[in-house]
Amino acid sequence: NAGVTQTPKFQVLKTGQSMTLQCAQDMNHNSMYWYRQDPGMGLRLIYYSASEGTTDKGEVPNGYNVSRLNKREFSLRLESAAPSQTSVYFCASSLGTGNRNTIYFGEGSWLTVV
Amino acid sequence: AQSVTQPDIHITVSEGASLELRCNYSYGATPYLFWYVQSPGQGLQLLLKYFSGDTLVQGIKGFEAEFKRSQSSFNLRKPSVHWSDAAEYFCAVGRPPPSNTGKLIFGQGTTLQVKP
Numbered sequence: 001n002a003g004v005t006q007t008p009k010f011q012v013l014k015t016g017q018s019m020t021l022q023c024a025q026d027m028n029h030n031s032m033y034w035y036r037q038d039p040g041m042g043l044r045l046i047y048y049s050a051s052e053g054t055t056d057k058g059e060v061p062n063g064y065n066v067s068r069l070n071k072r073e074f075s076l077r078l079e080s081a082a083p084s085q086t087s088v089y090f091c092a093s094s095l096g097t098g099n100r101n102t103i104y105f106g107e108g109s110w111l112t113v114v
Numbered sequence: 115a116q117s118v119t120q121p122d123i124h125i126t127v128s129e130g131a132s133l134e135l136r137c138n139y140s141y142g143a144t145p146y147l148f149w150y151v152q153s154p155g156q157g158l159q160l161l162l163k164y165f166s167g168d169t170l171v172q173g174i175k176g177f178e179a180e181f182k183r184s185q186s187s188f189n190l191r192k193p194s195v196h197w198s199d200a201a202e203y204f205c206a207v208g209r210p211p212p213s214n215t216g217k218l219i220f221g222q223g224t225t226l227q228v229k230p
Contacts, residue, residue: 040223043218045218092158100146105158107156
């Protein structure tokens with residue numbers, strides 16, 4: 001009954017450090033997403049992967065890279081963390097890319113950059 | 115460009131009272147519309163969605179929403195609020211076909227507090 005699993009749940013980074021947020025889904029979904037959530041701004045799409053082997057930029061991709069490792073896994077990398085990247089990050093997945101497909105979210109990863 | 119506005123950042127209601135959370139969107143055509151709920155420390159859960167047809171949509175946990183094209187609104191309602199409904203609520207829009215990218219635009223969120 002796992003659904004979408006993200007690791008780590010909490011992380012503190014120093015400015016300039018790098019890190020990777022891991023995400024895996026066990027629902028055999030084709031599409032996966034990374035969102036960030038900031039107070040008063042709702043969720044904003046960073047990157048998405050419509051299917052295995054493809055990735056595309058979302059609304060706020062600068063400072064991030066992604067890898068769709070296989071159908072199950074979609075990682076988000078911060079190469080040189082900045083305080084502006086302090087946020088809560090959500091991985092999500094859906095069966096397909098059409099908006100009729102329900103998007104399922106993970107529980108979030110709290111990242112602080114100092 | 116698409117946008118979603120939730121005018122109320124914070125709402126407090128008494129347990130048992132009715133609830134209405136407002137959502138207005140800006141889009142050239144009728145988008146797909148969604149309401150999500152986020153409990154503290156949790157991810158988002160889909161409450162309901164509207165694609166077409168009947169403008170009154172029923173969701174989980176006793177919630178419903180009404181699409182009003184003339185007002186570009188998709189307000190969420192519940193007749194009687196329970197303490198467990200305290201959470202943050204997000205309205206979101208997605209592009210209908212042919213723009214099937216699965217991307218959603220979220221509103222800023224409304225935090226619901228329930229008084230005993």
